[in-house]
Structure formats: structure tokens, C-alpha cells
Amino acid sequence: MTETVDERLRRLKTELDGHARIARHLGLDFERPVRSLGDGYPENTIALIGKIAERLLKQLWAHHEVPGDPSGKALNDLIKGCRPHIRSTNVINALTDIQRLRNRSTHDGYDIAEEDGLLAVRRLLDILAWFTSTGVSAITGDAPQLSPLVEKKAEFLAGLYTTLGYRPIKRFELSESTVYQLFCRQAGLQVEYVEIMLSRNLDELNQLIAATSGELLQTQLPKLTRFLIVEDDPPADTAPFADGEIRIVAYERFVERIIDVPAHLAALTLTYPEPSPEGVQPIIIAGDILETDPHSGDLVVSESSDAAAILRRLAATSANVLVIGGPGSGKTTLLKQLASVGSDPPTHHYRFYLDMSLKEAGEDFADFVTRILNPYVNVPRNRVFDVFLYLIRAGSVLCVLDAIDEAVHNTSLSGFLDLFSDVAQALSAESTVVMSSRYSFLADSPQVRRLLNSSTLISEQLVQQLHANGVDPLELPRFSVVRLEDLRLHRDEQVHTTSPLELRLAVQTGGVGPDHFDADPVSRLVTLVTARVEQVLSDTGLAHVHPKLDAYLGAAFLADQSVFSLAEICTDVGIDCFTDGRVTQETFLLAPLFRPAGPGLVAPVHTVFQEYFAARLLRTVEGREAAAAYREPIITEQVRRFLHHLAPAPTATAPQLLPAGTYLVGPSHRLLLRRIEKPVVFDEFAVTVGRYKRFLAAVEREGCAAWDHTDVPAEHTHEPWQERLRNPDYFTDPRYEDHPVSCVSWWSAYAFARFEGKRLPTCVEWEAAARGTDGRLFPWGDDLDLDAVNCADSWSGRPLVTYEVWKEEIDGGRLRDCAPTAVTAHPTNISSFGVRGMAGNVWEWTETLFPDINSAVICGGSYDNPYRAVQTSSKALYVRRGCSNAVGFRCVQEVQ
DSSP: OOOOHHHHHHHHHHHHHTTHHHHHHHTOOSHHHHHHHHTTOHHHHHHHHHHHHHHHHHHHHHHTTOSSOOTTOOHHHHHHHHGGGOOOHHHHHHHHHHHHHHHHHTSTTOOOOHHHHHHHHHHHHHHHHHHHHHTOHHHHOOOOOSOHHHHHHHHHHHHHHHHTTOEEEEEEEEETTEEEEEEEEEETTEEEEEEEEEESOHHHHHHHHHHTTTOSSOOOSOOOEEEEEESSOOOTTOOOOTTTTEEEEEHHHHGGGTBOHHHHHHGGGGTSOOSSOTTSOOOOOEEEEEEEOTTTOOEEEEEEEEHHHHHHHHHTSSOEEEEEOOTTSSHHHHHHHHHHHOOSSOOOSEEEEEEGGGOOTTOOHHHHHHHHHGGGBOSOGGGHHHHHHHHHHTTOEEEEEETGGGGOSSSSHHHHHHHHHHHHHHHTSSSEEEEEESOTHHHHOHHHHHHHOTTSOOOHHHHHHHHHTTOOGGGSOOEEEEEEOOEEEEETTEEEEEOHHHHHHHHHHTOOOTTGGGSOHHHHHHHHHHHHHHHHHHHTTOGGGHHHHIIIIIHHHHTTOOOEEHHHHHHHTOGGGBGGGOOSSTTBTTGGGEEEEETTEEEESSHHHHHHHHHHHHTSHHHHHHHHTSSSOOOOHHHHHHHHHHSOOOOOOSTTEEOSEEEEESOTTSOEEEEEOSOEEEOSSOOBHHHHHHHHHHHHHHOSTTTSOTTOOTTOOOSOOGGGOSSTTTTTSGGGTTSBOOSOOHHHHHHHHHHTTOBOOOHHHHHHHHHGGGTOSBTTBSSOOGGGOOSHHHHHTSOOOSHHHHHHHHHTTTTTTOOOOOTTSOTTOBOTTSOBOOSSSSEEEEEEEEGGGTEEEEESOOTTSOGGGSSTTOEEEEETTOOOTTEEOOOEEEOO
């Protein structure tokens, strides 16, 4: 039978009467909201409950001596200020719900229903129940006789058991240093009781228990769990009390009865190799602390030292840390050491290590934490995450979130924002959270720096994105950024740099030959990974499964899978990967390439191994076609680098012919696979002044109606915009006949292409022609070559690494002479398809439009852009009517 509104109101009033002590202490009237609801005014109910919430938070603000005066602060600000002192996620959610309901009730256009008022009352009851359970004297009005330290510990224990679903039955303060608490929990038909005596003095407990013959409370309730919690570990000869059911535990070790932290940390040694391979001196990884320069906004180095020491020191504070470094730079090793050893000096009682690379696609953070910690937490599975969050909010945890970039569905800024919104529950705590990422753009992006630094204003766009995901960015804590450096090895009177992973692989494979360090780092790494894979396959007689590993592990990486069951490997790769036909960890012949990831589960020993297999898969036309079938294949910059080094030489095609097929496109943090449906032939060079002048002559003779776009503005002319030309002789002096045409709009580029029986390329066709089948950074490859391109760096004579350095060159007038050069001026600026001059010189119009803003995509960068902006993936939007000295175009012709 459905409960009537009046019955629900009576029940709510009864529950509120149970908190009359709080109402009396704070001078609040808990009956008024219920009366307003009964009178049919739910908006008044919500307003009154908002006032009650403000009063509770102001009291809490003063109790915890939060800086600032709470008297004039709004509910939103009060929640922010008190949040670090509210350990219950349910209470924070309840306050947020009340704030949301009050915001709705004060805005026109929102109808406040009876159910909204009932929800507000229920959420208030959740808040009151928490403070009553934990006995916060500032809220309850109790006059504690406990010492502040004992009171704080009692509040922590009460909050912990409330989080576990218990409710308090009795609480007695027996002396200044001793308190008794009794909790119970309904579990189906069974009622569970926990009895706790907390004291700083074991002698006093002895006297109390002796005086009561072991029964501190005369009751018929079954005490299934009984604890005496004392300050220090009791002496080994301490006699048991009464019937021996009472357990004596040191306060600092009490939570270990719920969470087996030592077992969790012990498992770390099974999932990753030792930092220093056998026969190699201990590796010391250097690191820099990066901080934002208040004037330029750049990240500058404020300290350089042993990275492990830096992390131990930072972990001793509440400042959270982002560790960045390339693949194999030692991030995981350092973070596992940190989780195992802790901070210096020791600050946090509990430490957790969470390998985010093991997070499954579509799995939210709460489910992931539950899955990883459940074997070590002695609570019902549905309470694991609640306990994890409670300990973090209590400020007692060092939590490591390793490889956070590998848990992102795509490695774009929006992808990381989505992840931050999921883990913000942990990031907004007083505990220390250390994250790691191989993507340095996390630290290089001004938006992300603002996101991670709550003392800085945050862009409106980011605020909107985060609020849409339920995250208040101002509540994310201040971060320190630690960048790891390469190792320095002295060899043959020279200093070489290498990574810990490279060194480990070199020791395993004997791969450090006399010419090893002459190669570039990517080439060295791919050589060592290849050698290690082939070594393991050769030693086990499994060389024939290499193509199967490419197909299975490579495709899995692209599909965002990094954990595999041994049964799956047996099915997809073959039973011969196991000895004696037994599928176990002990019989797994490929174990050197994997690490344990759970019962019957393994993951690649390092992510670069799976990226290697993914690159080998993408080398083939069939592999790229299969990968393109995934909705959002995961392609990292390391996969692209491996692909470039592993890809076979391009097969000969007709000059400048871009075949139909699947190509790698996009910037390094958001690489994609896109299909070209029909082959096209590109112009070898960008359209020159001479070619364009022939078009102008034809327009003068015949008009342009036959070639114009249907939407071309009526007043448009195809003549170059003379007022925009930096060089007024550009279209009249014969010296510029072989220079790229510029200062012509998209409308003119479109008409010219039709005049020659061609069209403009799409931006995907353009990039595919520039990158080739191996996804190269520049048309000629991945190597930096200032002689190959006309860009700002070549005019400046030095690398312009950052935007600020480039801006200084511009503002100082040192780039005033830079200009387009002849399309034949840089012969090595040629793609694998024979298309020339696609990087730098002038941007090039494409057929790809954004009609809503009347703009088109331009590609390739120009003579006044820095080197880093003239990559094959460089794109921008330019209004179609725009004319610039730095924008030209080239054409393509479809193959019939």
C-alpha cells in the first residue's frame, strides 16, 4: 500500500524530533519545514532547509577554525570551506542536493513539486544523522569531557562505522581519556553489534573492566565484536579480559583489521620488476619540480634533485603531485616505491597504489577501486569504495594513481577532464594523491595548470565542462608537477642519456653495442623492445606466434584492453604458449613479457610492449582497415613513433597519387584513423603566382561564373587583395612567378581548382598525403630539419621552443623580413607520396568547411609560424573571405 503524503510527513517529523538536541543547541526549528510542506508550500520548505544547512555549516566552520568569517557566506561557499572536515560522501552529496534544490526554487521557470520538498527534508535528515552518529560536539551541543585528541579519534571511529552501515546505540564518556561506543547494523535477519572502548590509558581500562567483571554495559545484546583501543601497542604479556572475546588493539593499527594494507602493498612487488636489474648499480632517477612563473605563466624549474626524495617529501604534505615522464622513464617504479615506503617524514597511516592502466573500458572509478581493493578490505563489497573515500577524506591516506593517462578513453583535454570528474572525489580530499602521466601536455597546457591550481582563475569553458560532469574545479587541490629526467651514463669519455626501461632491456638482451647511443631514442627503444620480444619467443620456441601476438595484443591495445586472462591467450594465441597443456601462471612460457594483474590475469610487463604490437599491426593495410572498424581506437604517440620506425618503405605509386585506404591523422594527443574512399592525385607544388595569373587572365576574358561556388558573395573578386600584400610587387615582379599564391580567399581557391578541372583537397586527404602510411610528424619523417622548411625558426636562426619565445621574436621585430619562398626552395620538404612543400611556407586552403561560422580548414603552417606549428597535423580555421600573405592552396584531381 502506497504511503500517503500525511503519513510521510508524520514519519519525517518523528525522525526530526530525534534530533531535537541539535535543534535546541543551535536554536533551530525543525518543525517549520514540515509544516510548510503540509500547508502546500514546498518552496518555503526548501528555503528553510537551506537556512538550516547554512547554520549547521557556520557552526562547523567555527568549530574547525576555517580561515575567514562565515557569517556573510552563501551556502555554496560554506560547503567549500567545510568540505575538508566532512568525511561522509553522503553528507556532501546531501548538502549539494539542498543547494541545487534551493537554486531551482529561487529561479523563475522552475516548478517546485511536493517531492522536491520531501527530498530536501530527507537530505537534511541524512546530514543530521551523520553528525549525531559521530558526536561532533559543535553540532550536537554535548559538553565533552574528553581530551581533544581522544574526541577526534572517537569521532573518526564513529564515522567509520557509520560509513560501514552501523548506527550508534550508546555512547558514554567515562573519563577525560576514555569513551565507550556501541554500534549495530541490520544485515538481513541478523543484527550485528560492535562494542568499542577507546582510551589513552590501558591501566584505566583495566580498572574499569575489572570493576564491571568484563561487562561495561549490562545488556542482553549479543556483542559479536568487542575492541579495546589504546594509544600504543599493548605489551605482549597483556592478559585477555573476561571470556577472551575482547581484542586489544593500538589505535594506529585498528583500521588494519578492516583493510589489510600490508598485503595490498606486498602485491606491488609481484606486478613490476625491481628498479635496478641484476648486475646494474642502483638507478637514481633525477627530477625537476615545475612551478608556474607568475609573470609569464610558463612552468619553470624550482628544484632539481633525486626524484624519489622529492616525492617522499611532497607526499608528507597535503599537496598533491603530478609526475610526468616519457615511456620507460621510471614513473611506475618510483610510485610503487613511494607507496611501499611512504613519505618522509611519515605522515599518512594508510597507503594505496592503484594502477589505472588496469581500469577497464567503461568502468567508473568507484567500481575500479572496489575491484582492486576488495581482496584486501574486510567489509561487504558495496562498502569498499565508501571506506576508501572515508579514509581519504579523513586526511590519512597516501593514494597513488599510476598511469592515469592510460585510463582515459581518448588522450584529449576533454578526455582528461572526464577522468578528473570521475576521480575528483579523491582529489578533493585532504590526503595526498600522486598521479603519473606520460603526456607532458597535461603540465604544458595553461588550461590544465589552471584546473589543477585552485588559487588561479579558471577559464569559463573549463568551468562549464567540469560543472556539466558534477565537478567544482575550485575544489581540486593545488598540485605540484614533477618532471622526470633521463639517466646519464658515462661511456667512452662521453655522457649518454637513456631511460630506466631502455637500460633494463639492454641488460636483458645485451643490446648496448658500440653504436647503440648513436641512434635516436625512439630507434633505440624500438630496437630493444623488438630484441626482447624476439629473445623471449626464440628462447621458448614460439617465434611462429609473433604474427598472432601482433593481431591479438595489438588489436586489444587499440580497443583499450590491457588485461588478459590466460584462458583468452590460450584460445587466441595457442595452447603451445603453455607447457604440458596446463594453462597456469607457472606454465606460461611468455611470462617474461607479462606481469600478474589478478588471479588468472596478466598485463604486458610495460605498456610499450603492447604499443609495439599495435604498431606492427598498423604497418599493414589489413591491420589499418581492421583497426578503423573500432569506434575510437586508442593510438598513442608512442604507437605512432614505433609505426614510423617499423613501417616498411612505401610502395611505388604514380607520382603524387594518394591511394584509397586508412591513414593515421590528428595531433599527438588525439591520433585517429580515417579512411580515404577514393584515390586522388595531388599537385606536386602549391599553386604559384604564375599559375594563378593565368586564371586571372581567363576570368578577364570569359568571366568566372562557370567556376564560382554557388554561394560566392555577389561582390567578390578573384583579384589578390592588394591592400593586404606585404610586398606590393608580389603579383607583378617576374621574380615571384614560382612563389606560392597568397592573399586570395577560399572562394578564389575553389574557383581556380574548378578552372583547372580539379578541386581542393579535404583536410583528411591533405594530412594523409603529408603523413604517409606511417603517421610521420613532417613530410620527410620525424627528424627535425630547419633546412627543410620555411618557418619562423629558420628566419630567426634558433629554435623557438615556446609560444612566449616566438612572441618575443615577433614583438622585437626580428621576424619582420620573413616571407614566402619559391615552392622549389626546399627540395627535402617532400612527402612519401612525392608531394612537395606541405610543411611551412604558406598555409593551404582545404575543401573542409564549417558553414556555421563561414570558415574553412587550413593546413600545414606558414613562414611566420614556429617549427612546432608546421607539422603534418597542423590545422587552423580561417574565414572563407579571408586573405592573408601566409595562406595559399594546392589542388587535387580525382582518379576516374
